[in-house]
Amino acid sequence: MMLPQGWVEAEASEVGTWGSGGTPKSTEATYYNGNIPWIRSGDLPDQEITKYEIQITEAGLNACAAKWVPTNSVLVALYGATIGKIGITTYPVTTNQAVAFCTPCEAINPRYLAKYFLSIREKLISLAQGGAQPNISQIILKQQIVPLPPLAEQRRIVAKLDSLTARIARTRKKMEHVSNTVSDLKKKILLFAFSGKLSNSEYHHEKCSVEVKSVFQDDQERGQWSETSLPSSWKWVEFNQFFSDVTDSKKKLPANLYMDSGEFPVIDQGKSIIGGYTDRKDLIHTASDPVIIFGDHTRSVKLIHPPFVQGADGVKVLSPSENVCVDYAYYAMLAIEIPDKGYSRHMKFVRRAMWPLPPLPEQNNIVRKINHVFARANLIEKEAKRALSLLERLESALLAKAFRGELVPQDPDDEPASVLLDRVRAERAAAPKPKRGRRQSIQDMPLPRKRQTEKHG
Structure with missing residues (x-):
């Protein structure tokens, strides 16, 4: 790529001091609930860091590889669900080992560097190494080539991006x-x-009988309806008058046997309508009319037309009764309030519910x-x-x-980035190597006011 006038390319290793953190022993209570901000990858918001969950003590800091990270440093999540997330420190912090940090030199604006890493996030993730949990690693970060404009232009770029991204956010x-x-x-x-x-019916509304209405009162073991008042021509019916459970427990395909393509769709309890495919004709469900698939664990509801094959776990196949339209039954399943019991089974709430049945x-x-x-x-x-x-x-x-x-436009009066970068390189070369000494103490750091945080453990 042809660089604009006054720009230069530099490895990320040249534009700042890099490092990563560590984690105090989680079973040691004296290491936590102190007043030292300890940033984890989940705390990175792709902008300035203004909140975090955990604070450690000075004893916890000294007992692990965590180290102080100065204000205006750029943090990058190295692995996990938040891989590639970015943060900028607005006060001194410490981090765990899942977060790398770069304290920029005077040749680069911290927010410019942060936005650059945002711009190449997908590239960084693609470079991550490792099987079960890919890791970007500091080595990969430090090898990235950063296009470096003059410092004044960096500030103009950041200001322009802030203005435009604020409009996008709105x-x-x-x-x-x-x-x-x-x-x-x-x-x-x-x-x-x-x-x-x-x-459009002109049926007037009247309350259900006391006997029927009583089954809705304070009963958390059945699906609920927001209203129990129905038109006079409607009635409440039990599950077995509304549905038939036609789940075939002998014809279920385990998830590890799904194919990316095949003759028959596999319907499971996942969010997607189709979980996978198979060519197994012997597993086709016997339903000839549309049915409703209910996720026993997930509470997902799907209207499915045969032929199809059942997924193995948590799939319930419901066929509406003769006097129930399948689309009406499908919408009823979407409308009923079924309590969320996590990954427990939920079919019992469906079975115990009463169902509104019009003509x-x-x-x-x-x-x-x-x-x-x-x-x-x-x-x-x-x-x-x-x-x-x-x-x-x-x-x-x-x-x-x-x-x-x-x-943004270039300004010929800006000091070229190469001049500033050469000066930084010369100063680094002339500077004596830092001596090993004590870690900075908490008394040396201008910390944010102590605030309420979650208890650890």
């Missing part, structure tokens, strides 16, 4: 609000539908109305997601443009 928040609003709308439509308020023509009318509203809502949601995707691409494009020297 737009992103609006699009996320649209998605949340659509989700809330769907919930309200389902609430109206299964209390009889969505259909079949009204079920079809309700389904048509839900489909109509959901189709429009899905279109809005799709456009909002598309906008969010475009915003992500726009942010990446702006970062790339910035580090090609195309975001």
